[in-house]
Amino acid sequence: MPVFLYLFFLVSGLQATIHCVLHNSSEYKVKTCQLPQPNAALYKMPFINADFAFSLYQRLSEENPHWNVFFSPVSISSVLAMLSFGSGSSTQTQILEVMGFNLTDTPVTELQQGFQHLICSLNFPKSELELQMGNAVFMGQQLKPLATFLDDVKTLYETEVFSTDFSNVSAAQQEINSYVEKQTKGKIVGLIQDLKLNAIMILVNYIHFKAQWANPFHVSKTEESSNFSVDKSTTVQVPMMHQLEQYYHFVGVELNCTVLQMDYSENALALFVLPKEGHMEWVEAAMSTKTLKKWNHLLEKGWVELFVPKFSISATYDLGSTLQKMGMRDAFAESADFSGITEDNGLKLSYAFHKAVLHIGEEGTKEETIPEAGFLDQAEVASLHPVIRFDRTFLLMILEKGTKSILFLGKVVNPKKE
Incomplete structure (x- = not known):
């Protein structure tokens, strides 16, 4: 049985592109972009991200004491860094502090470049290991995203932004689920089951992980x-x-x-x-x-x-309450500052869903x-x-x-x- 991992965290993740060759049907397509230079933040990140991973693990384990626990720390860290990219004031500070970063020690620009380098490195094609990230943003149709934001997330993070009618809950849920199913070639079906009325912003991040054991089992x-x-x-x-x-x-x-x-x-x-x-x-x-x-x-x-x-293991979470308990309150509140995403008032994060699935075999x-x-x-x-x-x-x-x-x-x- 193959080892496949798909992760969905409904807040957008980082993805910088690089000169690489990707397989598309029977043809090969070349994507070009610029890999940021390594900086001081990049060398701190493994330790800071690991501390965040164990901190989040403790929370999820306490909340689910008798259940499997499974998630992607590096993806969630990247997702939160992306969210901070479009935020300001205390909203941004809280996001980064939950991640374990101190803005006095690590300037925002340096941190963003560090994450871009990290995700570029992870996504770089390897012959026997595949790790790819993709993103999408679903925003209420009454909101108009900034053109600069659309350009940045498209060119730097390969993120698509969709205007969604959240007043029609069934149609919105179907739209998101269909997008996820298509992007994962049917590996994840029916991601969202209980979308509530009056959602404002849902962002989708998916990760595909494939690898072969160095010593396969018989x-x-x-x-x-x-x-x-x-x-x-x-x-x-x-x-x-x-x-x-x-x-x-x-x-x-x-x-x-x-x-x-x-x-x-x-x-x-x-x-x-x-x-x-x-x-x-x-x-x-x-x-x-x-x-x-x-x-x-x-x-x-x-x-x-x-x-x-x-075995196969999967876990689905709405991380909203967990992240708020860890200190990330403003992003989910009416006072959220996402001025880097839109000039319109009222944008806040409605959901932070996360799903990870892993199959381990011979x-x-x-x-x-x-x-x-x-x-x-x-x-x-x-x-x-x-x-x-x-x-x-x-x-x-x-x-x-x-x-x-x-x-x-x-x-x-x-x-x-x-």
């Missing part, structure tokens, strides 16, 4: 039905992938957890974290850039007999037969090396190596709940 080794413990009283049956391979891993005594790194074939890695039974909350509370850096130093390569569930993204030749004598090696079985709630991170960004962060409570 389909023939997958156990079709294996126990996964959801809690003390609930067990579900899941396909369990099995592999004997060398991985970077360690068993942490301080936090009572096992950490294992699974590399993709190019520029990305997945970090699986398995707390000892009863220690999940302890590990969650300790998650930080400092902890991540410590784990990175502790990882050592060695043979492991690995069992990982083959090959990563490529559905192909993996040759059986060269497989080591499992009985001999397994008797000498540790067995790591992800058969209860675990944490999952997907990181991009070049930018040191946390692409996705989550907790798998029940791999049967999509």
Whole structure:
């Protein structure tokens, strides 16, 4: 099964274009634009974005204690940076402070250029890893966006702006859902189910992630039905992938957890974290850039007999209340200052929906037969090396190596709940 990830966060994300080649049907199309030069903000961003990721994770985990948690920190950070681009006064300050940026230390212009460089780098075509972002803005038809805003988001962020009649809720919902379904080639259907009357602005961001494991699993080794413990009283049956391979891993005594790194074939890695039974909350509370850096130093390569569930995970949030609790209040209020988007009064953010979907299987993204030749004598090696079985709630991170960004962060409570 391929690894696909589509994310939708209904506030617009950053996307700067670069000289690159994109596939369009049977032809190749060249897009041109300018990649900003690296600046001081760019080098701070991995740490600031990671702190924001863990802060948001804590909120979402507290709000959904018995559910899967899954989202894209780097995309949400980029989305909020984009939102700040069209905002002013305290609206802008609150957005950036929630993200972890201090305008005294990082000027707005420098921050925007840093995010443009980050997203350009992430979107640059790679042979065996695809990470692409696209955006759309749906604004009430009574509002007239500034021509400069339309030009900027089109040329710098590849964002389309649509005038929408939100008085017809059913038609507006269908318009947005149809756009998302078309842009994702049918991967996401019916994104919005309960759009309310009197929406003012909805912005859409989608991310497509595809990658192949550096060491694909053998389909023939997958156990079709294996126990996964959801809690003390609930067990579900899941396909369990099995592999004997060398991985970077360690068993942490301080936090009572096992950490294992699974590399993709190019520029990305997945970090699986398995707390000892009863220690999940302890590990969650300790998650930080400092902890991540410590784990990175502790990882050592060695043979492991690995069992990982083959599963799909998805999560949908309206982040509005969460972001407001974190301090981003004005963007959702009547006093919102989006003077960089329109001269009309009354523009505010109505929704901040976010959806992430991930499928993890044997090959990563490529559905192909993996040759059986060269497989080591499992009985001999397994008797000498540790067995790591992800058969209860675990944490999952997907990181991009070049930018040191946390692409996705989550907790798998029940791999049967999509």
